[in-house]
Amino acid sequence: MxxxxxxxxxxxxxxxxxxxxxxxxxxxxxxxxxxxxxxxxxxxxxxxxxxxxxxxxxxxxxxxxxxxxxxxxxxxxxxxxxxxxxxxxxxxxxxxxxxxxxxxxxxxxxxxxxxxxxxxxxxxxxxxxxxxKPGPSPVARAAGATGAVIADLFDAARRSGAVDAARIDEGLEPVIEAVGVGGLGSWLATVRAYDDATYQHCLLVTGLAAAFAIDLGFSVADRQQLVRAALVHDVGKARIPLEILNKPGPLDTHERAVMREHAAVGHAILIQAGGFDEPVLTVVRHHHEMLDGTGYPDGLRGDSIPDIVRLITICDVYAALVERRPYRAPLPAVAAMGILRGMEGKLDSILVHAFARAVEGS
Ligand SMILES: [Fe+2]
Ligand SMILES: [Fe+2]
CATH class of the missing domain: 3.40.50.2300 (Response regulator)
Structure with a gap:
């Protein structure tokens, strides 16, 4: 016909x-x-x-x-x-x-x-x-892509520990590009909409690390390594009981001790999975160490804490202060930065200064 x-x-x-x-x-x-x-x-x-x-x-x-x-x-x-x-x-x-x-x-x-x-x-x-209908913005698309990588990471870590290093790398460029082009502010605003506190936190730390690496003029490889370390830094939380992980309030002494295990647990998960280099593994184990030796799990101090760990620790502390939780409002950026500056002796103050420039200048 x-x-x-x-x-x-x-x-x-x-x-x-x-x-x-x-x-x-x-x-x-x-x-x-x-x-x-x-x-x-x-x-x-x-x-x-x-x-x-x-x-x-x-x-x-x-x-x-x-x-x-x-x-x-x-x-x-x-x-x-x-x-x-x-x-x-x-x-x-x-x-x-x-x-x-x-x-x-x-x-x-x-x-x-x-x-x-x-x-x-x-x-x-x-x-x-x-x-x-307007589609999702480029930043929302990037946050969705990196968020999906984080969800897969936690899922694999929770079930079998078979974390796929190649899959992690799929989450790096979206955030680096989104922060580089759209700015850190739109990234932070977008990922604060995530209801899951752990994913929101990991996306915040990842975006802050990307902004930090861009501002410090890192090479492509170093930039990717820092963002990779940020993306996986809390992978050990996949094995923390949800009632502790998502407790809407301060943790008691026992709960805090359980929560602190995430650093060593995450390190062990990634060693067993394979495919992660030593700096990334070190970040996962040591991102809660403080320069004065008061951190965990190993009480490292001073020079025994490498630069890449110091960078992620700063991003991590800042993210924890500015993230949105159901039971408390996010701290304004200025107040969060004030707390970071007040942690002299614990955080690397030269790097805190550089971090402030990266965050406030973007
Ligand atoms: Fe952590
Ligand atoms: Fe963290």
């Missing part, structure tokens, strides 16, 4: 497609459909022209043996395509055949054409509104 009406050049401009086995084609139906848009008429076994299509009308006897591959392809390629099936029978077999093909609306074939057209126009209108 030849295309009935489509004018040259209009085939790709969102034609309607009418699949029909009626000979001759119902002129009342075709005329009404052409009132919406040019209409391509196809027989049951015919292949549709390339899309995009505006809508689909199926006027076939679905109980006739026919593979309907063209029709199936149209729907598979455009699951949201507005469509109406005109049914020769509203019996169960016909309706389930229509459902199997992806019908949305089945109308008896004898439905007045005005009703068919009105139903199609309604669907076309909502598809258009859907299409015009």
């Amino acid at each position: 030849a295309p009935a009406v489509a004018k040259p050049g209009e085939m790709h401009a969102g034609n309607l497609v009418l699949y029909t086995d009626q000979q001759p084609v119902r002129s009342d139906l075709l005329g009404a459909l052409q009132g919406i848009a040019p209409c391509t008429v196809l027989g049951a076994s015919e292949t549709p022209p390339p899309g995009p299509h505006r809508a689909l009308v199926v006027d076939l006897d679905l109980l006739q043996p026919s593979p309907l591959t063209g029709l199936r392809a149209i729907i598979a390629n455009a699951p949201g395509l507005p469509r109406v099936f005109l049914m020769r029978s509203m019996g169960q077999r016909s309706l389930s055949a229509a459902r199997g093909l992806g019908s949305r609306l089945c109308l008896p074939a004898e439905t007045p054409v005005d009703t068919i057209v009105a139903a199609l126009r309604t669907q076309i209108g909502s598809a258009e509104r859907e299409r015009l």
Whole structure:
């Protein structure tokens, strides 16, 4: 069956497609459909022209043996395509055949054409509104990508410990680019919307590390290493009981001791998983060490704490202060920075100064 009406050049401009086995084609139906848009008429076994299509009308006897591959392809390629099936029978077999093909609306074939057209126009209108909806911002997309990597990391660490180092690396560039292009402020605002406190924290630390690395002028490799270390630094929390991890308030002495195990546990998980270099492993174990020896798990002090650990510790402390929790408001940036500056002797004050510049300047 030849295309009935489509004018040259209009085939790709969102034609309607009418699949029909009626000979001759119902002129009342075709005329009404052409009132919406040019209409391509196809027989049951015919292949549709390339899309995009505006809508689909199926006027076939679905109980006739026919593979309907063209029709199936149209729907598979455009699951949201507005469509109406005109049914020769509203019996169960016909309706389930229509459902199997992806019908949305089945109308008896004898439905007045005005009703068919009105139903199609309604669907076309909502598809258009859907299409015009603003998509997620680039920062939200990046946070989603890195957030998914963090979710996979915690899932693997919780279940088997089989953390995939290559999968972690998929979370690095989205955050580096988002922070580099969109600025740290939009990253922090976006990831604060995460309800899960641990994921939110890891995304904050990761974004802060990216901003810090960019501001310090790190090489690509060093930048990636710092962000990688930030992304995995709290992986050991995957093994901390949720009632402690998500407790809405201060931890008691016992709970605090359990929570502190996350540093050594995370270190052990990543060693067992393999694929992580020594600086990253060191960050995971030692990011709660303080220069004055009051940190954990090993009470390291001074020079025994490498620079990469000092950098992540600063990001970590700052993130914990500014993150959003259900039971307390985030601390304003100025107040959080004031606390960091007050931790002289515990944090590297030269690096705190550089961190303030990176955060406040971005
Ligand atoms: Fe930690
Ligand atoms: Fe942390």
